[in-house]
Amino acid sequence: MQWHGDEAARHSELDHVSIAAAADVKTPQARCTRLLTRDDEASVFSRLRRRILRSVLRQLWQESSLRAALITFLTISFWLIMFVLFHEGFGLLRTAVTHPPTLARAVHAVYNVFFLSLLLMLSVSAGILYYAAIYKSPEVNLLLTLPVHASRIAAEKFIEATVLACWGFVLLGSPLLVAYGMVNQTPWGYFALLLPLLISFAVIPSAIGALACLSLVAIAPRYRSAAVGVLGICLLGVFLYLVWIVFGHGQQEPMTALWLQTTLARLRLAEQRVLPSWWLSTALLELAHGGPAGVFQAIGFQCVLLSNALFLPRVVALVGGLTLRRSYGQLSHGTNLSLPIRAGFIDRALNQLLRPMSPTTRLVLIKDLRLFRRDPLQWSQFLLFFGLLSFYFVYVRRFDYGVQLTGWMTAIGFMNLGVVGLILSTFTTRFVFPLISVEGQRFWILGTAPVNRRDILWSKFIFASSITCLPCCLLVLLSDIALQLWARTPAMVVTHQLICVLLSLGLSAMAVGLGARLPNLREPSPAKIAAGFGGTLTLILSAVFVIAVIVPPAVPAYLMYSTSHLAVLPGSISRTPEYWFVGALAASIGITGLAAWLPMRMGFRAFTEMELL
Template structure:
């Protein structure tokens, strides 16, 4: 409808239609239109900002789809090949997978509904407008469901395609399964929205908190005892395979509880493949009726509850406000005069010999910023925590890991996983550090120590913190795999060099491609420099691990001389790559820094 005036400067609404009126369009449709337009412009902006970024995103997406399809197809083929048990195992795996995905989807919906309804500026903008509470909730419900579910769809698309192809499903399977999934995602969305509203409304109530903590503890304990590894003897694996399998499968029986929506989805998909169309249709109808029922409740009844919860969430001083111990503590805090007590980090920093006060001030500032930014330490903890849990659980693979080939392979894969995690964090958090400092140039950059030293301090701090984690995890991995000390030293040396290189790359490219306009680190990372850093880190890691694996000691046919040559060649190329990736960009960046106009 918008055209430009003859002057070409201002847009106007076309007067030719004359009678066009807004006639109270549905607010949900208006909001949908606004957000579609916004999303389209965001997508276009990515393409315009950095071709490398859009190319990398498309490339990674395509690779993910192809690789995961191949992996799922291989996995399903492997399971199907179990004599006499293949179909049973495949069936149980599908039930299990969808049951866990349902739980994840529910959690994802709860978190996203909560943040989108109660911690969102758009909601605060919409509430004082003449839009009824139901319409606001409807829009936020649609938006939250889309945000919470897209990753789920992306995750299961290659799995279902592989399942369909492996089971020789007819073409009708694919639209049928799409319909099943479309109905399926509405249920965790409605439940997640309902739980988010109740969480926001009642989270400061003591009874609510106690019940929530009790339920979480009970859930964790039952999962711990129910899912703990089974000890199986060598003898029982050879003589009592069926009994062992039955025992293991019994523990997964919960995924076939008939009132679980994941059961309806998995059953519907499997029955359609088997040609039992009526039974598959029954599960589709079951999903449809439940989705309509709960969807209708969410769309028509939750608006006013949402508003009550919204007002309550803005009116809360603290979630512990109803506990007398908390109120007493707060009252004491208010009455107490301010006294500065150095934190344990600061006391620790004071112990480091030779650390100048200005350097210590920058280190302390960065450490406190990291600690107080939940996103930073949360993501670090999640990435390395998951890796840690995996490494600790290696002890349960005692049978497989008695084979030197697997020990060897797993030790290199652990090195790969650890360095990939590190690369994610260096790109996400170390790369934007300098750009963010540019915003605070009035304080840090004007200080007598100078911006070059600030950048150096950042590099050494990032290296020290990352080394503490990467060396710890690598040592743990070697210990769990019971590697000899020479191999442990080998892996620790490798991860140390990689840590210095990856941090050097992130700092170097951060200096070379600064962005002083943005306050948001994720936006800084999404530019050309950030994408380039991620891609180079990835290539460096894959190249390094391949080089190191090439020089790994082999038993049998290789002579000592050849083994030494291979070792020298692999470490030589690894060192060369590390120099190129870790040192050069940093060197160029530091040279450019004194003349940089911030």
């Protein structure tokens, strides 16, 4: 068997947990009964983390130096692009709002909403990752058989989930805050405390998510029906609230004093002083504009964040020590999980609906849909995908604007479409790309049956496009309703829906095709498969595809409704922007066809010729 460096280091160090307990013990009876102290356990696991990190870095440098260089280059490029965009945005805001108190209030309100949304996002994301690290990891199954305190296992997995959940937050938040400091020429203390503030804040939602995960797994198996019912009622309530938000308020003209006051008043929901997001935003603004007194206040908020960041992980370890072994056993062996199976009706309905397909494609597709609804890691992140975009609609109201702003609202509609497309690209990369690799590890089951491999790929493509198309179309439609595009420019609403379908088909085909062309059959974790070279390449190409599909029709669509810009364009373009729009839309359809056909063709060839044992 070929051992990877990190696996060898992991098992070597885990052996120390049992071997060290017997060190310096003379009698066999004492050798079997002595346990490691908590300090010794912490030392062993700390040494384990260091060895795994060194092994992974050494292996990455020796075997995948090109991949490491590519990932580093792309990360730095992404950071610089985000920094430039935020720098220009803050410069424009400072020029547009010339009243300093109003500008400070607006920035504080935006920061509160931004960090509150990140607080919610990190809590859910960390809870999902913690669930995968604890209850879906074979390593925990091994650790529970060793003389290790359950609290130590919970604490170590919390560190792992926190790092995985928060690196993206630091990568996204740092260019925003650095750009704000550069535009406003803040003192050096702002930049010195920036990273400690971000790290201290990031630990808090991670701990909240981990505590929620441990509590739900410990309680939900006993009251599973009630938990599902409460979750359904909450989701229905959120949906009805969003509908009321979009349709139940009067229209307002944007870019006016009344509109600005109403918007700031609506953002007060995020200004609760008990929220860590308010502590962070207030500390940053005190550092930027508070002078010497503001520095002391910012240090006080840093101490509050740091104390909570040190205290909550201890609570996670305590709760994990009390509930982990029992909840792990209940979840693994199905204790108190007896429920009548009602999924047969859904499967029969799908079977009738998919009758036109081949039997193999139909059965594999039903199997994938069944696994999707049974796996909380998948549908919970799918709900997170909806939640983030739905949170946006809480702060978007219907506008009543004149003809002169129709072009800008059209541009905003296309930007919302771009946001949906980029988030969809991350979803397909995270969940659709690893499907073939995971399927290949179990392919010996299908290999004994008369199954055409092309049917397997087609089923993955249909599965991915079916679960992504309808949600994206619905979210973009809500965006168009909020922007009044459905009444002013119905052609743009139809265009947005068409582009949503193109994005779903193209991104699904790219993820399935490249997943079959660049599989990783040695890694059992779908998250690590998506984070590898193939997943990184798929994410980059997916982002390029989203831009290539949306930008061509967006430019002529904006020009059609912006008369001020038409006057400075060449005569052939200014007289016929509609023809340019139709041509650009046809180009987007052609790009989608090429982006879907080429990866699927490569995937068909590679998957058909692949030798799987």
